[in-house]
Amino acid sequence: MIDLGFWEVALIGVLALIVLGPERLPGVARTAGAWIGKARRMMSDIKKDIKSELDEAELNELKNIRDDIQQAGDTFKSQVESGEETLQKEGSTMDTAIADALNKPAPGKTTAKGKKATKKKTTRKKAGKKKVSKKKVSKKKVAKKTGKKTAKKKSTKQVADKSAPTPETEKTS
Numbered sequence: 001m002i003d004l005g006f007w008e009v010a011l012i013g014v015l016a017l018i019v020l021g022p023e024r025l026p027g028v029a030r031t032a033g034a035w036i037g038k039a040r041r042m043m044s045d046i047k048k049d050i051k052s053e054l055d056e057a058e059l060n061e062l063k064n065i066r067d068d069i070q071q072a073g074d075t076f077k078s079q080v081e082s083g084e085e086t087l088q089k090e091g092s093t094m095d096t097a098i099a100d101a102l103n104k105p106a107p108g109k110t111t112a113k114g115k116k117a118t119k120k121k122t123t124r125k126k127a128g129k130k131k132v133s134k135k136k137v138s139k140k141k142v143a144k145k146t147g148k149k150t151a152k153k154k155s156t157k158q159v160a161d162k163s164a165p166t167p168e169t170e171k172t173s
Contacts, residue, residue, distance in 0.1 A: 004012075020028055 016028070017025055
């Protein structure tokens with residue numbers, strides 16, 4: 001706006017008082033004040049309209065950007081899912097190929113007998129063919145069970161036989 005100092009406003013007031021006179025000056029001042037108020041309100045309305053248009057344009061632009069980002073995210077997600085499916089297929093193909101190369105069934109696959117392939121580890125006593133856990137047994141006790149004579153030394157030995165399972169134990173498994 002116009003930059004007026006105190007002395008400039010005082011000079012305009014004195015000139016208006018001389019030209020208009022003391023009778024008409026208050027009415028002219030009211031009318032001028034009303035016009036200035038209308039002009040200020042009109043300027044503020046114009047500023048608000050311009051600001052709202054700019055805000056609306058920015059909001060629309062932000063909405064478009066959000067939609068673009070969301071669409072790119074959806075595309076990326078679908079690509080990741082299709083890549084994951086491809087990797088799973090390739091992985092199962094590789095598992096099968098490795099199992100075939102090692103002559104072992106793949107994990108989760110069935111053997112020719114129709115049973116799932118699992119590793120069975122059983123330990124048995126040499127004489128009784130019963131399952132036992134690995135433990136230290138004196139030579140004297142082993143000799144009694146197997147029917148052999150041993151020297152009278154008191155030493156310990158770990159007994160564990162990893163022989164193949166018999167048909168009796170396969171039926172129970």
